[in-house]
Amino acid sequence: MKILYAIQGTGNGHITRSVSIINELKKRADVDVLVSGIHSELKLPIDVNYNLKGLGFVFGQNGGIDYYQTFKQNKLSTLFKEIKQLPVKNYNFVVSDFEPVSVWAASKVGIPTIGISNQVSVLHPKIKKPWPPVSVSRVFMENYAQCQYNIGFHFEAVDDHIITPVIRHEIRLGKNTDDGHGLVYLPFYSDEIIFKALQKITNIEWVVFSKHSKKAYKEGNVQFEPINGQLFNEKLLSCHIVLTAAGFGTTSEALHLGKKMIVIPMKGQYEQKFNAYTLQKFGVKVLKSLESKDATTVITSVLNSSACFKMNYPDNAKLISDKIIELYNGPILESLCNSANSKNQPLDYYFNPPKINRDNPGTLSY
Numbered sequence: 001m002k003i004l005y006a007i008q009g010t011g012n013g014h015i016t017r018s019v020s021i022i023n024e025l026k027k028r029a030d031v032d033v034l035v036s037g038i039h040s041e042l043k044l045p046i047d048v049n050y051n052l053k054g055l056g057f058v059f060g061q062n063g064g065i066d067y068y069q070t071f072k073q074n075k076l077s078t079l080f081k082e083i084k085q086l087p088v089k090n091y092n093f094v095v096s097d098f099e100p101v102s103v104w105a106a107s108k109v110g111i112p113t114i115g116i117s118n119q120v121s122v123l124h125p126k127i128k129k130p131w132p133p134v135s136v137s138r139v140f141m142e143n144y145a146q147c148q149y150n151i152g153f154h155f156e157a158v159d160d161h162i163i164t165p166v167i168r169h170e171i172r173l174g175k176n177t178d179d180g181h182g183l184v185y186l187p188f189y190s191d192e193i194i195f196k197a198l199q200k201i202t203n204i205e206w207v208v209f210s211k212h213s214k215k216a217y218k219e220g221n222v223q224f225e226p227i228n229g230q231l232f233n234e235k236l237l238s239c240h241i242v243l244t245a246a247g248f249g250t251t252s253e254a255l256h257l258g259k260k261m262i263v264i265p266m267k268g269q270y271e272q273k274f275n276a277y278t279l280q281k282f283g284v285k286v287l288k289s290l291e292s293k294d295a296t297t298v299i300t301s302v303l304n305s306s307a308c309f310k311m312n313y314p315d316n317a318k319l320i321s322d323k324i325i326e327l328y329n330g331p332i333l334e335s336l337c338n339s340a341n342s343k344n345q346p347l348d349y350y351f352n353p354p355k356i357n358r359d360n361p362g363t364l365s366y
Helices: 013-025 067-073 076-085 100-109 118-122 136-144 191-198 229-238 249-257 270-282 295-304 317-342 347-351
Strands: 002-008 030-036 050-052 093-097 113-117 149-153 182-185 206-210 217-219 222-226 241-245 260-264
Touching: 002 013, 002 100, 013 030, 013 093, 013 249, 013 317, 030 100, 076 100, 093 100, 093 317, 100 113, 113 118, 113 317, 118 136, 118 149, 118 270, 136 270, 149 317, 182 191, 182 229, 191 206, 191 222, 191 295, 206 229, 229 249, 241 249, 241 295, 249 260, 249 270, 260 270, 260 295
Parallel strands: 002 030, 002 093, 030 050, 093 113, 113 149, 182 206, 182 241, 206 222, 241 260
Antiparallel strands: 217 222
């Protein structure tokens, strides 16, 4: 069995959680790795077979996506060329962590696709959504990397195909302490905006992991560090409070560790709005913007409170690997066999094809 495991490279969350799953899959199959949209500062500790431009996003410095730079850096001619040239026919199926090139290439030639991401859960009918239920951002997300079969991550397990987050071994096995500092990861804000918000809160030392700085420096009680995976893990394990975007990776690990947390959703990003909406149920404070007039007050109040929420997430990398293999050996192979047998059917089969059951095990009805 040969699998293409494709990862969205915008941000670091998709990359960090993939390592454990890929290592489990490699025990049972031949796995090649693809990364596209290379805007991550982290490198996978495993071989990457395809590094593609893909269709990525560029973080801005004022709370959202920099659409000008995103448009400037994404060339449709390059995207179409990558889709056309990707040799997906060499694989039994594609696993996509919200990666579009592999999905679009596979759909063109009939290779099965399995989606595995938090974005899958956003569309699940059993999970409550923030208002409004329809938006341009949501429609885009639904069609960005739509797969035939799906396994979703969520802060709570909903059913057999919506499961709890992957917590990296470095965090799961690390020493969870409280050294009193605050950890900040807001890649869509400039260092200047972050410093302006934190400089007034002087009773704590802040460690900011900056996407916009290539070297470490300190201003007052705020230490800025370039993105560094090992140092980030150390500071996450030992921090008192986490101030972060409403992405899925860091928030899940902060919940697992039982850290105080404040999240700021990226502007115009439905998935982050959805995550923030869900995290509020756990008592996590949500800030609309770091530049809000009440930002300092909110951060200070959470610092002074004793409330925090802890989730003991199980080690589920093997479970996810099992589910991927089960999907292939079950519904996917059955579908492929039915498709092959249909070629021998009389013409009436083509004029009156059987109805497709889109609610078979392993699929999600959005």
